[in-house]
Amino acid sequence: MSAVVTVGAWEAHYAAGRGFRPVMSNEQHIFERHVGPAAAAGLTALDIGCDTGEFAHYLTTCGYDVLGVDCAATAISRACEWAVGWQRVGVSGIAVWMSW
Template identity: 55%
Template sequence: MREPVDVSAWDAYYAAGRWFRPVMEEERELFRRVVGHGSGRSALDVGCGTGGFAKFLTEVGYRVRGVDCSSEAIERARSNFSDIDGLHFACLNAEGDGWEGLSAYDVISARLTYAFIERKSEFLKDIRDHLNPGGVFHVMTPLSSRLPENRSGIGITAVEVEELCQGWNSVHEYALDAAHVAYTLTV
């Protein structure tokens, strides 16, 4: 079992000017092909970090709320993308804060986030409770089995993949590269 990450550790990570993997063209193309254009529909980007994937979602027509537990990340996201209509950021810990103030969404994404969620079953319940009928949960993550042992903690295990994929109307898995996969799960 992973240790929960202290929010202050994420704040320190972002305060040091660090970033996560940029949104790759393979991810963009896959999302466009599988999930499709937003046409003004709503999206929630959980663990949005500095806002790169949230920005992409607006580029393909979604109205987006990006949330992250790190106030440092949210400040950077707001600073980087304050001029984009339909893109809003809020500080929210997806495990520690209540989801009551959030709406239902057509798409919820968790890019490079799901592996760090400690209480996955509760998180998945919150996701399902906040998806509109026919809504899509889009997850992009490394698989721990495809990573070097010293980095396996940033990926999800086979058991976690099984838990992720249970209880959806449809589940699709797509390889992005040697280590990363994307899942589209529909209610």
């Protein structure tokens, strides 16, 4: 049985300055081999559970416009701090940002 992690626990995680690891080069290689960065021109990617935006940022380097969604508003705020030009969008109950 898996444990349920509450929104409050995620907020505390991000408020404490914690996050997740960056996208590793082997993961980038696998993504590019199976999806291909050239396929991204004019496409939008949805990153559900985007955390502080590490994978979403990688997707923008492949040419995608990205819509990131996370239950923790603190994660979105941290993503927007370092992701220049991205904007936060208010949606009731969830935190969202986009790269376009």
